[in-house]
Amino acid sequence: MAYRKTPEAEEILKSLQKDEEETDFERIRCPLCNWSPNASSRWMCADCDAPEYFYNACYTSWNTFETRGKCPGCAHQWIWTSCLSCHGWARHEDWYVKDKD
Ligand SMILES: [Zn+2]
Numbered sequence: 001m002a003y004r005k006t007p008e009a010e011e012i013l014k015s016l017q018k019d020e021e022e023t024d025f026e027r028i029r030c031p032l033c034n035w036s037p038n039a040s041s042r043w044m045c046a047d048c049d050a051p052e053y054f055y056n057a058c059y060t061s062w063n064t065f066e067t068r069g070k071c072p073g074c075a076h077q078w079i080w081t082s083c084l085s086c087h088g089w090a091r092h093e094d095w096y097v098k099d100k101d
């Protein structure tokens, strides 16, 4: 009875529901250049030196933000994600715009 729905709570609920349905690309941005991917953006699972140091790649092409960085071909969890715009590397989790406190 004491619970009141604040605008913040509604926002959180909304974003949780969205997460289950589809990726909200407006909330994903390159930490380096602020570029935002969309549903048709594609990354390639390819051999990589710094910073990932991943070899024996499977060369699957997919949208890495729909799997939170996990390759659907070989199940490699990519820690780093390259930007299709500035070609810089940033940690996958850093791409998600965080809510202000
Ligand atoms: Zn792969």
Ligand SMILES: [Zn+2]
Residues within 6 Å of the ligand: 030, 031, 032, 033, 034, 035, 083, 084, 085, 086, 087, 088
């Ligand atoms: Zn970028």
